[in-house]
Amino acid sequence: MSSGIVLRIERSSIHDGDGLRTVIFLKGCPLSCAWCSTPEGQALEITEIETKVYGYEMTADELLDEVVKDEIFFYHSGGGITFSGGEPLLQADFVADVMQRARSLGIDTAMESSMSLPYSEIDKILPHLDVLFADLKHIDPERHKFYTGIDNKLILDNISRVAQVNLPIKLIVRIPLVPGINDDEKTIRGMGKFLRTLKKLERVEILPYHKLGISTYDKMGLEYKLRETKIPSSEHIENAKDILRGYISSI
Numbered sequence: 066m067s068s069g070i071v072l073r074i075e076r077s078s079i080h081d082g083d084g085l086r087t088v089i090f091l092k093g094c095p096l097s098c099a100w101c102s103t104p105e106g107q108a109l110e111i112t113e114i115e116t117k118v119y120g121y122e123m124t125a126d127e128l129l130d131e132v133v134k135d136e137i138f139f140y141h142s143g144g145g146i147t148f149s150g151g152e153p154l155l156q157a158d159f160v161a162d163v164m165q166r167a168r169s170l171g172i173d174t175a176m177e178s179s180m181s182l183p184y185s186e187i188d189k190i191l192p193h194l195d196v197l198f199a200d201l202k203h204i205d206p207e208r209h210k211f212y213t214g215i216d217n218k219l220i221l222d223n224i225s226r227v228a229q230v231n232l233p234i235k236l237i238v239r240i241p242l243v244p245g246i247n248d249d250e251k252t253i254r255g256m257g258k259f260l261r262t263l264k265k266l267e268r269v270e271i272l273p274y275h276k277l278g279i280s281t282y283d284k285m286g287l288e289y290k291l292r293e294t295k296i297p298s299s300e301h302i303e304n305a306k307d308i309l310r311g312y313i314s315s316i
């Protein structure tokens with residue numbers, strides 16, 4: 066039986082898929098984005114900071130028992146479960162196991178991913194997945210590496226491969242819009258050119274930069290590099306969407 070390291074479970078989310086979602090945040094991420102709002106989720110192992118413990122182990126059975134408690138809400142809202150992180154692909158066997166069993170109970174499955182692991186890990190999950198939220202953080206490989214720790218080649222390749230699979234998966238690309246980092250016209254046009262190559266693309270969502278999580282950096286004694294970065298205005302967000310509409314219609 067598989068088991069995984071869970072950071073936390075949040076119920077009744079309306080932002081991570083259709084209907085009401087139970088979101089399972091897993092531990093571990095190969096990236097270290099400058100704007101990350103869950104730095105406590107980046108280490109795969111269970112960590113302790115001051116008196117607070119981040120992460121706990123669960124078997125697939127235990128996690129399934131937890132999520133089926135919300136089955137009635139899924140049924141009435143058209144919702145389901147969403148794996149997020151951290152990076153769910155780091156625990157792909159566990160995610161695939163839980164998703165397969167959830168699906169057999171008629172529960173919708175979704176995953177939010179940075180797409181930063183080898184395609185073989187994605188491939189384990191795809192047969193059990195209804196909706197994939199794939200992050201597109203930057204189109205320039207050097208700047209991607211500067212702000213997240215790795216370049217974007219594997220990520221772009223992975224998104225392109227998923228966009229071609231012959232499975233009924235909805236592909237939604239999410240762009241975290243961070244002023245001064247990926248909101249300039251050249252970068253957004255570069256993203257638009259990439260997005261229009263994706264045949265399976267359902268839509269694009271812009272996730273405006275926010276400052277949630279700064280207190281966790283302080284608690285962990287980590288430097289938060291974007292303290293001076295402003296939250297994008299609605300005009301700013303609309304401007305990015307307008308540029309993207311020149312390449313794709315579903316935004």
Ligand code: SF4
Pocket residue numbers: 094095096097098100101102103104106107150151152179
């Ligand atoms: S991919 Fe997500 S969880 Fe990982 S460091 Fe970036 S923002 Fe944080």
